[in-house]
C-alpha cells in the first residue's frame with residue numbers, strides 16, 4: 001500500500017468543508033443547505049484564519065469545475081456514476097432525482113459515513129443513491145466492481161474533483177490502476193478537472209495574488225503541497241496519463257460554459273472570470289485500447 005497511511009489521507013478531509021463553503025455562494029442545488037448544515041464557514045475560517053469573499057477566484061473555480069463536469073456527464077450520457085472523494089458534493093443528491101441514474105458516492109470511511117447521515121437528513125434514503133467507503137489509492141481496489149446495484153451492460157462515468165492534486169505521483173498511479181480496472185470491466189469514461197499544473201497555479205496566482213495564502217493553509221491542514229504534487233505543464237500531465245493507459249480529451253471551461261454566463265451575478269469581475277474559464281479545463285479520460 002505505498003508509504004501513506006489512511007490517516008495521512010484523512011488530513012485532506014477538512015478541505016471538503018472549504019469546497020462546500022465555496023459552493024454556498026453558487027446556485028448549485030443543495031450547496032447552501034449542505035454548507036449551512038455542517039457550518040462550513042466556521043470550519044473554513046478556523047483552518048485558514050480568513051473570510052472567503054463571495055466572488056474570489058477559489059469560489060468561481062470550484063463552481064465552474066462542478067458545472068463543467070455536469071456538462072460532460074450529460075454529453076457522455078452514462079447513467080451509472082461513481083464519484084470518488086465525494087466529500088460534501090451535492091451531485092449525488094441532485095442526479096439521483098432521476099430514477100434512471102445509479103449514483104455511487106464514495107470517500108474515506110469517516111467522511112462517507114458523515115456524508116451519508118447528512119444526505120439522509122436532507123433528502124432521505126434513495127434506492128439509486130449508494131454510499132461506499134473507498135480509498136481511491138488502495139491496492140487491492142475498493143471500487144465497487146461486481147456490486148449488485150451496477151449493471152454489467154451499462155458504461156460508467158467515474159468522477160473526481162479536488163482529489164488528484166493532493167496525491168503524490170505513486171498515489172496517482174494507484175488511482176489510475178483502479179480506474180483502469182473499472183473501465184476495463186464496464187467501459188466508460190473518467191471525468192476530472194484534476195490535471196493541475198505548475199503553469200496553471202502560477203496563472204491563478206497572477207489573477208489572484210492572495211491565492212498563495214490558500215495554498216499555505218492547505219499545506220498546514222493536510223501536510224500536502226499542491227505545487228509539489230502537480231504536473232509541470234499540460235504536456236507532462238498528458239504523458240503521465242498516456243503512460244497509465246488513457247486517452248486524454250481536454251475541454252476548456254470556456255468552451256463548455258461559455259463566457260461567464262453560468263457564473264454571472266452582480267459584482268463579478270468578468271475579466272477575471274473569463275480568464276479563469278479560458279485557462280482551466282476538465283478532462284475526459286478513456287482507456288487507450
Ligand SMILES: C[S@@+](CC[C@H](N)C(=O)[O-])C[C@H]1O[C@@H](n2cnc3c(N)ncnc32)[C@H](O)[C@@H]1O
Pocket residue numbers: 009010012013015016019020084085086087088089106107108111134135136137160161162163
Ligand atoms: C478537496 S476535498 C474535495 C471534496 C469534493 N470532491 C469537492 O469537490 O468538494 C478532498 C476529498 O478527498 C478525500 N480523500 C482524501 N484522500 C482520499 C483517498 N485516498 N481516497 C478517496 N478520497 C480521499 C477527502 O476525504 C476529501 O473529501
